[in-house]
Amino acid sequence: MVTEEQIREYLSEYRDPFLKQDLVDAKVLKNIEIKGDVAIISLKLGFPLGQYQELLKKELTEFLNSKAPSLKVELNISxxxxxxxxxxxxxxxxxxxxxxxxxxxxxxVGKSTTSVNLALALRALGANVGILDADIYGPSMPIMLGMQGKNPETIDKKSILPITSHGLQSMSIGYLVKPEQAMVWRGPMASGALQQLINDTQWKDLDYLIIDLPPGTGDIQLTMAQKIPVTAAVVVTTPQDIALADARKAVTMFNKVSVPVLGVVENMAMHTCSNCGHEEHIFGQGGGDILAKEIGVELLGSLPLSLNIREQTDAGEPTVAKEPESEITQRYLDIAQRMAAKLSLEAKDFKASFPSISIENT
Structure with a gap:
């Protein structure tokens, strides 16, 4: 008979490709119950699984059968x-x-395109997701989501409802001004607008809110880090040396305000010729991997320089929504899942699980 302790030991040998840890150390093992020759194992992971849920069940069953051939395994994965x-x-x-x-x-470097596709990827995996366009001077989310010219509604004239597109809740200053209007504001005004956008929007039960930051390390970024409860960050870069140098500054900024960096996404890593199929590293090779190792985080993934990505995003139908079965979409899904898995290992905020309790003398 295989014991509960033996099964726990087997699970401690199985390293999950997204968590980069075994299932015991990652604290996803919730219960083991042995009934005769059947082991009922319950796992609960902290990130959206999508199609990986069935793949994990299959691979883990095969792994356990290789350790104990006579054991019948019933896996409950949530x-x-x-x-x-x-x-x-x-x-x-x-x-x-x-x-x-x-x-x-x-x-x-394609940060906004990456942001919207990662948000859509998290949504495709099963999470409730919103995206906030924090670029006050150059908002691009209305165009990317096909919602340019749409205006948000308000119920109480104090808060606004997010615009929903492709299953994403979104908010941008671009929804509130005319497309041709320039936001000629000083830094404090832009920072105040950002706080108002996020605080006055009636977000609905979000697992993740993706904030698409403008480039640089100025007022908007500092306001975001100090005034908004940001959980973690992801840095997007291209492989070229100039982009890597500036990406290091973004990482340094997050380190100064103690926001954990989940990893690096390398965009425009290579270009494949549409005529002959030749692959060429136009902006250099391996820069994202070098940066990730240098700052001690994971390279979440690399994305190609693709005409389709640009055309689809400009048309308001980002790749993950337009071509859900494409190879590029699979890359976005993989990056999103790695990002979410990395976040799931961070310390949990248990206070957020409880309602506020008010006690009054009567």
Whole structure:
């Protein structure tokens, strides 16, 4: 007979590809019950599984059968996204479990395109997701989501409802001004607008809110880090040396405000010729991997320089929504899952699970 302790030992040898840990150390093992020659094992992971749920069940069953051929295994695998602690000493926001900032040191690296596709990927995996366009001077989310010209509604004339597109809740200053209107504001005004956008929007039960930050490390970024309960960050870069140099500054900024960096996404890693299929590293090779190792985080994934990505995003139908079965979409899904799995290992905010309790003398 295989004992519970033996099964626990077997599970401690199985290293999950997304968590980069075994199932015992990652604290996803919830219960082992042995009934005769059947082991009923319950696992609960802290990130959306999507199709990986069935794949994990299959691979883990085969792994356990290789360890104990006579054992019959019944696996109960579920997932739930919990709220995690944030370093900013500000009150957690209602209806938002986790806020992930997507940043870059410089512009032109495809950060906004990456942000919207990662948000859509998390949504495709089963999570409730919102996206906030924090670029006050150059909002691009209305175009990318096909919602340009849409205006948000208000119920009480104090708060606004997010615009929903492709299953994503979204908010941007671009929904509130005319497309041709320039936001000629000083830094404090832009920072105040950002706080108002996130605080006055009636977000609905979000597992993740993705914040698409403008490039750089100025007023907007500092306001975001100090006034908004950001849980973690992801840095987008291209492989070229200039982009990597500025990406390091973005990482340094997050380190100064104690926001954990989940990893690096390398965008425009290579270009494949549409005529002959030749692959060429136009912006250099391996830069994202070098940066990730240098700052001690994971390279979450690499994305190609693709005409389709640009055309689909400009048309308001980002790749993950337009081509859900494509190879590029699979890359976005993989990056999103690695990002969410990494976040699931951070310390949880158990206070967010309980309602506020008020006690009054009567």
């Amino acid at each position: 997932w739930r996204v919990d709220a995690h602690v944030h370093p900013a000493k500000v009150k957690a926001m209602p209806n938002i479990k986790n806020i992930i900032a997507v940043a870059s040191g410089k512009g032109g």
